Amino acid sequence: MPTLVIAFVTVATLALAAPAYAQISDGVVKIGVLNDQSGPYADITGPGSVTAARMAVEDFGAAKKNLKVEVIAADHQNKPDVGSSIARQWFDAEKVDVIVDVPTSSVALAINQVTRDKGKAFLVSGAAASDLTGKACSPNTIHWTYDTWALAHGTGSAIVKTGGDTWFFLTADYAFGHALERDTEQVVLKAGGKVLGKVRHPFPTSDFSSFLLQAQASKAKIIGLANAGADTINAIKQASEFGIVRGGQNLAGLLVFISDVHALGLEKAQGLILTEAFYWDQNDATRSWAKKFAERQRNAMPTMVQAGVYSAVLHYLKAVEQLKSDDGTKVIAKMKEMPTDDSLFGKGTVRADGRKIHPMYLYEVKKPSESKGPWDYYKLRATIPADQAFRPLNEGECPLVKK
């Protein structure tokens, strides 16, 4: 399929760049939202993330502050080669200053390297692999919303605690699946549980029956789904067809987004336990933001990835304003220095290894009878405080931390 660099451009100001921002390269802060615009992760990230980035630019008040900001977007088709060539073109030819979102860990890891080589900035919201703040950490990257370590310690340990001590993994066969499986396996083994088997399935896969049958034969109490998006939806749907849950085994969706729950319907999704950084119905501020978002996004509520894009872009622009420069390395350093504060994630910090720190939430999907209508899907089971939600700084093997 040809490389489709789709849609772009909006937002800007009327005035020319004021002298105050003389160090902004070519007078414009150019934000590139790079994600899956058309594939299995498009509802989780996709055009919704572009909308979120634009809302951040508007709420920051770039126009009033005489700061010229432009948002462009492209589709990386979940392919690392496509993603890195777009990134290079953006940095070299189109003068993009910061790339945001980038789901699909294999693509994000590639762009992590490109951004570092070019001295630009990279704000990850969509990708999950905890390696981004571990071995692959970079002075030019901040990992914003969630990661595989947080998911494993949220959902994984909650399930182990309730007696799910033998596991079988269905793992998407690329960087993200491997990282999520690795981090969850650690949690299971540490709690005295056992991993009875695992199967690596191609990404994307539509028919899981063969893999589910293997999981069934393993007799593991828990079938851990180390995959995401359409893969997770199909696996859950087909597991109910093959009588997995009736047979006494339970599913653990290690990464389930609200858009997945919406697509599955509560009938099939009820009872799932999942870890999220954001839910639209948390408080007045999240509700009012989500309502504005939904009006611009075909009435779909934002996923945590999209909310994360908003929060990250807002903090980025604040740092640019303080620094009066959009030099990638300097802005990322400034972002780590400044405490974060926005209406969606509240107050937080960015750690030396590039990990953004905030609480995570353990939710359970409501029964159809408990839900008041579309998108009323979660009830809170536990809040994981910010200091426990993410991997401790000294355990990640990030070279930036040792210095």
Next chain:
Amino acid sequence: MTVFGIPTQALFGQLLIGLINGAFYALLSLGLSVIFGLLNIINFSHGAQYMMGAFVAYFALQWAGLGYWWSLLLAPIVVGLIGMTIERTMLKRLYHLDHLYGLLLTFGCALVIEGVFRHEFGSSGLPYTMPAALTGGYNLGFMFLPTYRAWVIVFSLVVCLGTWYVIEQTKLGSYLRAATENPALVQAFGINVPRMITLTYGFGVALAALAGVLAAPIYQVNPLMGSNIIIVVFAIVVIGGMGSIMGSIVTGFGLGMIEGLTKVFYPEASNTVIFVIMALVLLVRPTGLFGRAS
């Protein structure tokens, strides 16, 4: 008892699952074969038409309250009519040109159709409930066979063999095959060849839509469901021999089973195994397993 470390019981289960997936492959490659064998059109919008079939089932349920059984009838008709419109207004003009132009046109149509559906319905898909009569399943001892999957195999086999019978063994089928060989002569016998071509295209498309309805309760009704499967189905048609009706049915089921076995022994390769086989077959028999040398 084990085979290469896999209990034979588990192997039976995997073979049966392969057969189920093969049923979808067979139904889809059958439609492609009919269209290619009789009309010489490489129908790249087959995947999009399969997806539309599933969406018609979804709309029928949401808007008109018509359930699964009605959709089995309705979706092929609706999507078949859309296909015929495409044939009448666009494809018809390309018959005197190289095959590649038809391929490009149908590929373009597929991109447009999928793009529109994706824009409207997102990429996560929509849920479609299984008909009550087909829920539940049988315990076969070596595996739990959902009733619906059993239904898919039986239904698909009946449709495939029925189509093969009509095209290869009946008078209507002989007209069709004759029209492919020599349209002018068949026209001279008083048969309206252009209309027959339109109807044949419509029929091939209807088969895709039928497969879409069958798939709706198992997979999500998803704008991308067609683009995921179409490449595999094309490989199957090539392996079976372009245009060979029986070839596409047999290879559809057969490759489903081979893919199923790959998922046990080396799951990472399960999405490439069919293409490896395609390469091997083309090296040995460039016309495919059941194809006739032209």
